[in-house]
Amino acid sequence: MAELLDKSKQDSPADSQEQKFGLKSLVLHLHPRRVPQAVLKFTHTWGLGGMAALLIVVQFLTGLLLRFVYAPFPGKAYDSIIVLQNEVLFGQFVRNIHHWSAIFLLAITFLHLLRVFFTGAFHGPRQFNWIIGCSLLFIVVAANFTGYLLPWDQLAYWAITVSTGMLEYLPLFGTELREAVLGGTEVGAATLLIFYNLHTSILPLLLFLLMLLHFWRVRKAHGVMVPQNSGNEANNYVAVIPNLVVRELATALVLLAVVLTVSAVFNAPLQAKANPDFSPNPAKAPWYFQGFQELLLHFHPVFAVLVIPFTAILVMLAIPYLRYDAEPTGIWFISGKGRKMGSISAAIALILTPLAILLDEYVISPSAALAIFPGYIIKGVIPLSFLLIFIAALYYLSKKKFAATKNEAVQAVFIFILTGFLILTATSVGFRGEGMRLAWPW
Amino acid sequence: MSTSPRKQNNREKPLSRRNFLKKAWAALGILAGLEFTGAGMAFLWSNKKKTPAGEPSKLLSVGAVGDFAPDSVTPFRPGRLYICRLEDGGFLAISLKCSHLGCSVGWDASSEKFVCPCHSSSFDKVGNVLSPPAPRALDIFPVIIQNGEVMVNTGKPVKRQRFIKSQAVYA
Ligand code: HEM
Ligand code: HEM
Ligand code: FES
Numbered sequence: 347m348a349e350l351l352d353k354s355k356q357d358s359p360a361d362s363q364e365q366k367f368g369l370k371s372l373v374l375h376l377h378p379r380r381v382p383q384a385v386l387k388f389t390h391t392w393g394l395g396g397m398a399a400l401l402i403v404v405q406f407l408t409g410l411l412l413r414f415v416y417a418p419f420p421g422k423a424y425d426s427i428i429v430l431q432n433e434v435l436f437g438q439f440v441r442n443i444h445h446w447s448a449i450f451l452l453a454i455t456f457l458h459l460l461r462v463f464f465t466g467a468f469h470g471p472r473q474f475n476w477i478i479g480c481s482l483l484f485i486v487v488a489a490n491f492t493g494y495l496l497p498w499d500q501l502a503y504w505a506i507t508v509s510t511g512m513l514e515y516l517p518l519f520g521t522e523l524r525e526a527v528l529g530g531t532e533v534g535a536a537t538l539l540i541f542y543n544l545h546t547s548i549l550p551l552l553l554f555l556l557m558l559l560h561f562w563r564v565r566k567a568h569g570v571m572v573p574q575n576s577g578n579e580a581n582n583y584v585a586v587i588p589n590l591v592v593r594e595l596a597t598a599l600v601l602l603a604v605v606l607t608v609s610a611v612f613n614a615p616l617q618a619k620a621n622p623d624f625s626p627n628p629a630k631a632p633w634y635f636q637g638f639q640e641l642l643l644h645f646h647p648v649f650a651v652l653v654i655p656f657t658a659i660l661v662m663l664a665i666p667y668l669r670y671d672a673e674p675t676g677i678w679f680i681s682g683k684g685r686k687m688g689s690i691s692a693a694i695a696l697i698l699t700p701l702a703i704l705l706d707e708y709v710i711s712p713s714a715a716l717a718i719f720p721g722y723i724i725k726g727v728i729p730l731s732f733l734l735i736f737i738a739a740l741y742y743l744s745k746k747k748f749a750a751t752k753n754e755a756v757q758a759v760f761i762f763i764l765t766g767f768l769i770l771t772a773t774s775v776g777f778r779g780e781g782m783r784l785a786w787p788w
Numbered sequence: 789m790s791t792s793p794r795k796q797n798n799r800e801k802p803l804s805r806r807n808f809l810k811k812a813w814a815a816l817g818i819l820a821g822l823e824f825t826g827a828g829m830a831f832l833w834s835n836k837k838k839t840p841a842g843e844p845s846k847l848l849s850v851g852a853v854g855d856f857a858p859d860s861v862t863p864f865r866p867g868r869l870y871i872c873r874l875e876d877g878g879f880l881a882i883s884l885k886c887s888h889l890g891c892s893v894g895w896d897a898s899s900e901k902f903v904c905p906c907h908s909s910s911f912d913k914v915g916n917v918l919s920p921p922a923p924r925a926l927d928i929f930p931v932i933i934q935n936g937e938v939m940v941n942t943g944k945p946v947k948r949q950r951f952i953k954s955q956a957v958y959a
Contacts, residue, residue: 504891504906507889507890507891508889508890508891508906510890511888511889511890512889514890531945532885532890622868622892623865623868623884623892624892624894624905625886625891625892625904625905625906626905626906627905627906627908628905628906628907629889629891629905629906629907642921643921647923711920783908
């Protein structure tokens with residue numbers, strides 16, 4: 347690495363050969379030779395995209411090792427994990443790294459999405475890269491989900507049962523879809539083989555291809571978004587080697603150190619072997635699906651499983667194509683005004699979401715109205731209409747009151763929905779105890 | 789002048805031949821693609837049908853009619869079901885898969901309820917919902933009684949909103 351960063355060597359002709367075939371040329375396949383000084387600032391991108399890419403490499407490498415020990419059959423899977431942990435040298439450690447990196451990867455990919463959104467990096471030439479990014483996020487979630495089943499313990503078995511159980515609420519083809527995913531009517535040998543295949547070959551391949559496409563589109567857009575207020579630094583180009591590369595290496599090393607430390611201290615959980623006859627209490631979906639599980643407690647299934655998630659996905663994909671009325675600034679939260687409006691809508695969601703949960707839990711759900719009116723009205727059409735009217739009001743008021751641009755108003759609505767979703771997830775993860783009743787986590 | 793139409797003809801002919809060949813290649817390519825897709829689907833599909841859970845019918849003998857006292861609930865683990873014998877002697881084979889999200893319900897003999905450990909739905913003896921979030925009664929499996937032997941078709945769960953008399957099977 348040292349010679350890679352050594353400037354004096356860069357110019358010596360003896361090195362030109364090495365430059366062609368060495369690390370330098372590898373670096374220059376990913377990066378241009380020079381970038382504006384402005385984009386070097388860590389707090390512009392927080393290095394999140396690079397961190398995600400690094401964690402994917404970590405997953406590939408540790409996953410390859412795990413495959414040498416793991417056996418994807420219900421009778422053997424759990425035992426192979428036990429062997430991995432107790433008999434294979436560094437087995438537990440490798441499993442821990444794979445486990446914690448998976449969680450870090452999901453969180454970091456999501457934060458990267460937020461970074462891209464809040465710096466307005468989805469406009470202009472980057473529109474389609476947002477779509478590619480959304481697909482990447484989908485695959486990262488799918489990889490986490492398929493991996494979750496593999497240890498074949500009680501946690502894995504029932505989390506997959508409960509999550510795929512949500513599919514049965516889809517009208518018309520719900521049951522068929524669930525059976526296609528499971529390869530049968532319940533989680534069993536066929537399911538494990540399907541999940542294993544997806545997890546260790548199909549999804550990694552897709553991930554790799556999409557990542558190439560993603561990086562290529564970043565290059566095509568002439569690198570990352572340059573903040574408008576960076577003055578001189580926007581036009582002052584500096585060499586990628588060493589300026590950008592040392593920063594990337596430093597970020598990578600810190601991230602690796604954190605992942606390895608966490609993996610050395612905390613073991614990946616492993617409960618008793620899966621037993622289809624006895625469910626644990628409560629059985630929860632993996633944490634990243636618990637927002638939806640919480641939604642299912644409050645909304646009629648057709649709304650919680652179909653209407654709301656699919657609308658959310660469509661809105662996510664539509665974000666770059668909404669015909670904005672202002673140029674993106676590349677500045678975090680667009681402007682001072684945008685930041686202020688965002689804080690206000692986050693605060694509103696922070697107050698209203700818990701109130702709505704409590705209202706439903708203690709007033710609406712136990713009330714007699716449910717016996718009289720059909721569930722899809724009381725727990726579907728009515729609350730959803732309220733929500734939509736509220737969002738519309740938020741949008742127009744913020745535009746009127748703050749004389750905001752469309753960019754800023756859309757951002758305020760996005761923050762409102764995002765905060766609400768995070769609170770739903772937190773409620774399910776932390777505040778649902780036995781029998782999924784509200785309870786304190788302590 | 790006189791040569792030009794022929795020239796054009798000459799130029800057009802090879803072009804259209806080339807066009808034709810191009811189209812033929814494209815059509816063949818699409819055909820081949822469809823064939824491979826079809827073969828792939830057939831591969832995956834035939835495999836799925838062979839898995840036991842997907843079998844259309846799987847008869848399981850659970851015992852003789854006399855083994856089950858009237859007004860009793862008996863777990864039958866291998867089939868993941870409960871045999872419920874009603875007071876009037878009718879038989880019901882109730883799936884232990886909760887209608888909410890698919891956990892396994894347990895029979896609580898003291899309170900005479902099926903209780904789901906996952907999100908605490910409960911059901912009465914015939915599978916009707918006593919408390920949500922479960923949206924409908926527990927599934928049942930078709931029961932066949934032949935020569936005093938009770939058999940259950942575990943390959944075919946039947947969805948139902950609530951218990952009705954005609955679901956029970958009599959010896
Ligand atoms: C984005 C990439 C990936 C993600 C997010 C991911 C995620 C996961 C998760 C969450 C688990 C469950 C671990 C646990 O909690 O016990 C897992 C297990 C596993 N993964 Fe991956 N994985 C990825 C890539 C790979 C690759 C590329 C391979 C192999 C080629 C692989 C092979 C395995 C194996 C064999 C297991 C079972 C061992 C165990 O559960 O500890 N994974 N993965
Ligand atoms: C596996 C997941 C992903 C990886 C490895 C990845 C990687 C990267 C990298 C390395 C960059 C360069 C700049 C930076 O580091 O921020 C980047 C930029 C970008 N990413 Fe991702 N990304 C992923 C997921 C996503 C997601 C979920 C989205 C959004 C939905 C997204 C949208 C974008 C966009 C629009 C850019 C251009 C940003 C700009 O020009 O400022 N990516 N990505
Ligand atoms: S799965 Fe039985 S109550 Fe949720």
